[in-house]
């Protein structure tokens with residue numbers, strides 16, 4: 001896979017990612033659940049320099065994670081779709097929410113994190129490496 005495009009629900013924000021993702025992680029933590037309003041978040045981590053906003057702009061919200069890192073969520077100010085995130089613990093890396101991609105291609109999670117927090121009905125994926133908490137660095 002080499003790059004992908006995506007955008008928000010209303011179409012005001014469009015982005016492009018060049019090159020290969022660093023990692024794709026499915027996260028079951030409480031923060032990801034609340035922020036996405038879904039059962040889990042699937043984050044495609046990319047190098048920040050490879051992520052280009054084609055048009056539109058995002059609003060952002062910051063909070064402190066249990067790790068103590070400052071986490072920033074970026075979302076469309078019109079429709080509220082969450083598109084990107086980044087944390088003070090991972091400079092130069094941004095996550096892209098998998099649901100915002102135009103064509104999913106062969107992108108799929110390689111790891112699952114915070115599996116200790118996963119909802120009872122969320123089946124573990126067969127092909128992922130699993131971590132009860134965050135992924136050790």
Ligand SMILES: [Zn+2]
Nearest residue numbers: 008010076079
């Ligand atoms: Zn939008």
Ligand SMILES: [Zn+2]
Nearest residue numbers: 027028029032
């Ligand atoms: Zn999370």
